[in-house]
Each structure stands twice: as C-alpha cells, then as structure tokens.
Amino acid sequence: MKDTDIKRLLYTHLLCIFSIILSICIPSFFLENFSILETHLTWLCICSVFVTAVNLVLYLIVKPNASSKRSSISYKVTRFLKCCIYFLMSCFFFHVIFVLYGAPLIELVLETFLFAVILSTFTTVPCLCLLGPNIKAWLRVFSRNGVTSIWENSLQITTISSFIGTWLGAFPIPLDWERPWQMAIERKKMCRSFCVPGMVLGTVTQ
C-alpha cells in the first residue's frame, strides 16, 4: 500500500513539473512573440491554468483520499463553488500580504495580483484537491504532528517550500534596478526550483 502510494506520489509530482515545462514550451507554438521574460504576464496566466488543470485531472484520476459517502450532484456543485470561492479568497489574501510586504499599492496591480494567483495555484489548489474546502483540516496539516498520511506530508512540504521559495525570490530584487517586476518570474523560478527538491525529499523520506 505504502509503496504504491509513494509511486503515485512521485508520478504526480513529475507530472506537475512537466506541466510547468509544457506551459513554457507550448504557447510559443501558438502565440507570436512569446517569451518568458518579455510577456511574463501571459506566461503567468498560462502557467497557472496548466498547473490547475493538471492538479484537477490528477485528483480525479488518483483520488488520494477516500471519497465521501454523499455523492449527490448538488453536494458536488456546492463543494466546487466553495472551492472556487476559497481560491479567490486566497488570491486576495496573498495580494494583501504582498502589498503589506512592500509591493506598490496602485502601480503594477496586475502583476501583483497575477503573482498572487500563481502562488495560490501552487499552494491553495493542491490543498483544495487533497483536503477539500475544510479550513480545519488545513490548519491541522500545517501544524506539528498534524500529518496523517503520506499525501498530506508531501502537501505540507511542497506548500511550505513554495512559500520559502517565494520569499527567497525576493532577495534578487534589489540587484536588478531596471526591470523590477520581471523579478516576479525570478520568484517563480526560484519557487519552483525550491519546490522540486522538496518534493523529491518528501518522497524519499517516506
């Protein structure tokens, strides 16, 4: 049981990383003048969409936690709506946090918000997939001794390393004076590059 879980975990993470790579490659076939550095806003959108889609598909295929007993359509719809609201709320929450951290209030609003969206896709979406719109469960997972399964453990590690990566991504900002908001991408890359070892570590240690 555990071995199969670890295998599935590894595959899901690999797929996630693959989706990010795809989001870099594929649009260059369809869109003109696409490059990460020049049209970073488009790329941020596309990346976030890709990752969300992959996460949802994986959730539907793998079904890591036992599905609830009730499976009426209305229940599913409310659950889905709740998830959407949670996602939006997390986006706004991150936006506020970024502004409190020193992002400009009025200029570059779009950049800040998109960055909040992408951070949400890396943190909130897996949480929603795995735990559902259940704040109590989230709080439990992110506290000491609160993890019950290997899935939750990997969720914990990836989410925390995403946050740390984002935080570390802020450090190069002062080094670049001319194009400050391209650092959003730097943040992203950093974030991902810190996520990956975190995931591998998570799978190995189990």
Add this chain to the structure above:
Amino acid sequence: MNSLPATSRMQKISVLLFLAWVSFLFYAGIALFTSGFLLTRLELTNHSSCHEPPGPGSLPWGSQGKPGACWMASRFSRLVLVLVDALRFDFAQPQPSHGPGEPPVSLPFLGKLNSLQRILEIQPHHARLYQSKADPPTTTMQRLKALTTGSLPTFIDAGSNFASYAIVEDNLIKQLTNAGRHVVFMGDDTWKDLFPGAFSQAFFFPSFNVRDLHTVDNGILEHLYPTMDGGEWDVLIAHFLGVDHCGHKYGPHHPEMAKKLSQMDQVIQGLVERLENDTLLVVIGDHGMTITGDHGGDSDLEISAALFLYSPKALFPRVPPKEPEIVPQISLVPTLALLLGLPIPFGNIGEVMAELFAEAEDSQPHSSALAQASALHLNAQQVSRFLHTYSAAAQNLQVKELHQLQNLFSKASADYQRLLQSPQGAEAALQTVITELQQFLRGVRAMCIESWARFSLGRMAGGAALLAAACFLCLLVSQWATYPGFHPLLLTPMACGLASTIVCAGLLATTGLKLDPVVLGAMAAVGSLLPFLWKAWAGWGSKRPLAALFPIPGPVLLFLLIRFAAFFSDSFVVAEARATPFLLGSLILLLVAQLHWEGKLLPPKLLTIPRLCFSASAGQPRHSGTHALGLGVGLLLCIRLAGLFHRCPEETPACHSSPWLSPLASMVGGRAKNLWYGACVGALVALLAAVRLWLCRYSNLKSPEPSVLFVRWGLPLMVLGTAAYWALASGADEAPPRLRALVAGASVVLPRAVAGLAASGLMLLLWRPVTVLVKATTGTPRTRTVLTPFSGPPTSQADLDYVVPQIYRHMQEEFRGRLERTKSQGPLTVAAYQLGSVYSAAMVTALTLLAFPLLLLHAERISLVFLLLFLQSFLLLHLLAAGIPITTPGKYISQP
C-alpha cells in the same frame, strides 16, 4: 554581619572595574577605527609674507621696491568677487544659437546668464569662462576655505559646517588685510565666522534658513551699487545665496530657478557697466548641484562650477576656445594673489592660471612666456616650501613620491635660473620650463589628494575586530555573570593588558618609532581581551550548550544575521528602505507561523481530532490565537504605513523622498496645512496617552517617585510646547508684522524649553530609576519564608511560573536589608508594587523623553512616524512574548 558588606563592597568594586574595562575596550576600538577612517590634514599656521620670498632667487622685475607689489607687480589694484552659491557650470554655459528647425531647449536653468555670453562674444580678449572643478566635500564652508587658502579641506572638516571656526591657515583675506587693502563683504554670514574682524566693512545676512530665497540677495543688492560707487574699497566680495537656496527648495528644474538666474544676470550686467580699468571681475560658483538641487558629494554635477573672469582692459592674448577650459577651483587662489600683488597663501597647492599672466597688448611672445614662467616659478617655489614644512610636521605624505617631486622641482628651478641668466634663450626652452613647472604643481596636487583622502584599511579592520570582540565579550559576560567563580576571571586580563602595554611601549621606544597612543591603547585592549577569551574557552567545558549563549529567540537572531549580511552588499544598502521592512514583515509572519506550528495560536479544540495524538508537552496557549494574529496584522500595517515616510539616502539613483517629509511651512493650501497640523498634534497626544495608559495599566503612575511625577506633569507640558512651536514654525509667514518679533523669540525659546524639560526628566530618571511604590510597616511580624533569590535565566517550567514572585522576593530582601540598616528596631514588612514592570517603565519613560528633542529636530509630520515606531515596538514585543514561553521584564529589542 560584618562579612556581608565587605564582600558586597568587593563585588561592587569588581563590577565597577569591569565596566571601566569594557568601556575602555570600546573606546580603544572606536579610536583605532576612526584613526583609520577619518582623514586628517594638519593645518599649518605659517604665513607667507611680503618681505620673504618663497625661495632663493631674485624676484621678477625687481618688484620688491614698488608700492602695492609683493612677489610680483600687481596687474589689478581692485577686485570684485561675485560668489554665486551653487552656480553650476551649465547654468553659465553659452547656449549655441539653434537653427531655425530645432526647437529651443527649454530647461529653466539653461541660457539665463545672457550677459556672460554677450561679453564673451563681443570682447573675447577681455573675458573668459572656465569650468572649475571643486574638490569634494562640496559644502559651502569647505569651498570657502578652499577658495581662500588654496588647500584641500578634508572630510574631517566636513562635520563642522554648521559650527564653523575661524580659518587659522594663511589665506587671501588675511593677506589682503596685511597689505592694508580695504575688503568689503556682503552676503552669507558664514564669512563672519570664517574671517572674524577681517573686513573693513561688512553686511552679513543669515544663511541658515534654506527656504528663504531672497533675504540675502536683496540685502546685497541694496548695498552693492552704492558701495561700489562710493569707492571706499579695494576688494569687494558679494556672496549670493539665492541660487543655492532655490536649488534646495525647488531644485534646478523649476521656473523659480530661471527667475533667480535672470536676477544674477542683471547683477553681473550692472557690475560690468560700473567697472573701471584697474578692476578685475570674478564670478564664481563655489560648487554645483545635483538634479535634485542638493550638494555635498562628489558627483560630476556637484563638483562642476562656473568661473568667469572679466577685465575692462584686454587680458588674454588669444580668443577663448570653443569648449571652456577645465581648471581646478583652487587655481584661483594663487592667480588672484599674484594678480593683486600679494604673496600666495602659505598652504596653497593650486596652480596659477598661466594664461592670465601673458601680456595681451605686448604681442612679443617671448616676454609673454617669460612672464608666465616667472609666475609659475613663484608658485612652484611656494608649493615646494609648503611641502617641505608640511612633511616635516606630519608623516602622512608618501615619501617616495615626495622625493620624486622634489627632484622634479629642483630640475625645473635650475632650468628657470639658467634661462634668466641668458635672457635671449629660445622659445622652446621656455616652454619646457613652463611644462616642467606645471607638471610639478599637478603632481603635488595629485599627491595631496591621494594622501589626504586615503583610508587606512588595516586600522579600520583592526578597530572593527576589536569592537566585535568587545561585543562578544559583553554577550559572554551577560550569560556568565550569575555563575560563581566569575570575578577572579576579571583580574588577570587587566594585569595582562597592563603588562602588554608596557611591553609594547618598551618595544616601540627601543625601536625608535613614534609612540601612537591609539595603537598603544589598542594593544592594551587586545592584550587584556586575549587572556580573558582564552580562559573563557578553557572554562567553557561541554556541559553548557552553545544555544544558551544567545539570549534572543532563534528567528530574531536569524533575521538579525540576514540584516547584518545585507550591509555587505551595495545593492542591498541602496534598497535598504525596502529590504528592512521586508525582513521585519518576514519575521512577524514567521513568528505567527511558528506559533501555529507549535499549536499555540489557536485553541486546541479546533485542532484535536480524535485520531490524532498530541504530545503532552505542547503546552497551553498563553494568549488567545486571535490576539496574536491581530498583533501580527497590526505590525504589518504599521510597517507598511511607515514606508510612506520614506527618505532617500544620498546619491541614490531614481529615488524620490516622500513629500510628507517637508516641513509644514512649505505647504501652500491653508486647509491641508491645518489638517496636517491637527494630525501631527493628534499623533503627539496619542503618543502621550499611550504611554500614560501603559504606565497606568501596570500601575506605575501611583508611585510618588519624582520621575513618575514628571511623567504625569512634565510630558503634557512638553507636548504643549512642541505643538505651540509647530504652530509658530508653520505659520510664521502669516503672522501680523507687529507680532513678528514675538513669534521669532518664541520659536527660539520654545524648543529650548522642551529640550530642557526632556533633559531634566532624564536626569530625574537617572537619579531615581525605580518607579516602585514601597511601603514599609513596622510592627507586623513576618510570616513568609524567604525563598532563595532569583538567579540566572529560568531553566524549568516551574521556574518560569515563579519568575515574577521570585524577583519580588529578591527585591523584598534587598529592601528589607536596606531598611534594617537604617532603623533596626523591630521587624518590618515591605510591600512593593509594580515590580513586574520595574525595568520597562523606566525604559518607556526614557524613550519617550528622548523622542521629544528628536521630534523638534525633524519636520512636523515625522511625529506620525514616531507614533508608529512606538506602536511597532510595543506590538512586536507582545508578539514575542506570546511566542516565547516567558520573557523576563525589561527585555527590549531595538527596532531596526
């Protein structure tokens, strides 16, 4: 009974000794660092005199006998020196007449000095425009010093700009007075301090208010032309400040600058019309300004200033070059001295502008070149004499270069003498002599800049290391003070320090080197530190963990380290204003996250799910979770708001200071001004109310101690005084004329009164820092058993719970002992209140008292930032207290 006071006295003495030692260590470190960092230039008090030529050899043209001529015959008997403060070179630069297609350049400061351009075009042989390069620091007083002494004021002088001292070095003004010339001055009153009593007539106007564009200029204009027409002067100096103040207030890109420059243009025009044939007109800017209108640094815009010379009789043999020549600013000093027939000031290292000594009418090239060579030679002789004297008095010139330069000078001098012997020498030989002399003078100047602006890296590193070691020592000692067997540790380092000093002094004396007290002190400090650290290392053992060393919780330490590391990166220093709040915010979020991680943030019922097993040691949450969350959010908000009051550091590219930092007096809208004033006073009152509320909450206000009384009555008075001062300062222009004097008096008296109150409050606090209400009742028997006194940091949970009572008992014991000694009849009980906040109350009071004088030094709206700062530290401490199981009272972490 006898032994106790004896040991306590011993302890007291050893503690005092220890404190003295630690302060000695710090002073030694700071002295070592500053001796490497602050650049020093010895000011020689020697003077050049008319009767004493600077070197051997005959003076040119036998000029010694003539009246009004010293080293050289004077070419002008009178001089008008117009000093336009901050007249940047491009302000005066002639604008090329643009073609019909091009639009004219419309920068407000360009092309406003039309009269200069006209004169240069009409009378090319009479006038010349130069780009003069000032040496940093480009502050007005340093420039005035350089412009009169011809030397390079160094950074160590830069600090004394606002308390300027009379110039002790030889200077032009002194030479003029010695020669009996009448020097008339009008303008900036900095000159009054620099040259006390040197002017035969002077009109000083206050320079301190940089917002005032017109007082000085209008004052000068009132006196300038009458004085000039009156004729009772030989040298007339007018120092205009309007352009500089306009730069400070509006910056160069403001229409006001155009007006000011046009006014200066009219002044120059008027002067040129009134000049007589024997008079030289010099228009000079003492420094430039940055694009924001500031100055002081060494950027190109700051050091480039305009220099314009005009004489009614032809002065230059050639027409001016297309691009104005670049000359060092101090070249003006020897040039003016020789042109006016004065000795060159003793300490001058400038080079004469040889062009001015060529004869214009007399077109014979040979005599013209000879005149130039003789002026240069006099100058070189004077510089060589100065170098000789200086290198004898101070060691900080480089020996090798000095030697080379002296060789160069003797060669050039010999060549020159040879030329004089054979007057019909070739033109080419003259030119080589001129080149050699100029080479020498430039070499000297380069060497002086090199050696007067050079840091001693070794000393700086040594000083920094010493300071770091002393800090480490303090950390060690703060952890060890409570362990027994600590005091003997102290005596050996002192003995070692003394011994090493003596050995070092002996070594230095025997090797014949000069004894430097700074180095000696540093040696003593190192000598005493090393044995102590070694002993500490040996006595460390393995029983105590390293973590016990650090009294600060881990995350705080981590962020402190990052902040410290950021100082080593230039980009992070530039972005400090954003990096610091970022780190502070991260600290707060990390603290909150840590609280949650350890399960203390939210009540456990939210988290307990039956199948989970919580470890028992998780501990009970001390505060409710929402409380900590609220603290965190409040802190983040405070940090973000404080960012609105951002002030740019100097020389930062693309940075705009917050407009809210300007004083209220500069605002135009009456309504907005009133609102801001209300907000500022509101911030002050809120600060006061918060402090009082805090003290009241911990019931420190009930004590009859004088400092508490001061908090009750003195602080509101200070708030009142500050508010009244702000009202006067921001509305001074609108006061009715008959109240002007009253307003001016009050705006001087009020800040002093507030500062005096703050000082007296601090003194009171130093005298009686303990704001504890102690009640002693005789007759009631003591019932409680006394616990062991509190010692050392708490180690177990049980200890933690009892910290405050233990402190209380400790205090109780102390007070009992003191009272018993004074009146030992019958048992006593002592009741002491407010012990929990015994340290922090004093701390808060002291900080509040310190805040007021600081507030007065800043613009009014900074009071909001002070309020934010107090709020932040309060919130952060509470957050830390929520995170750590317990904090001892008095732990205060300074805000970065």
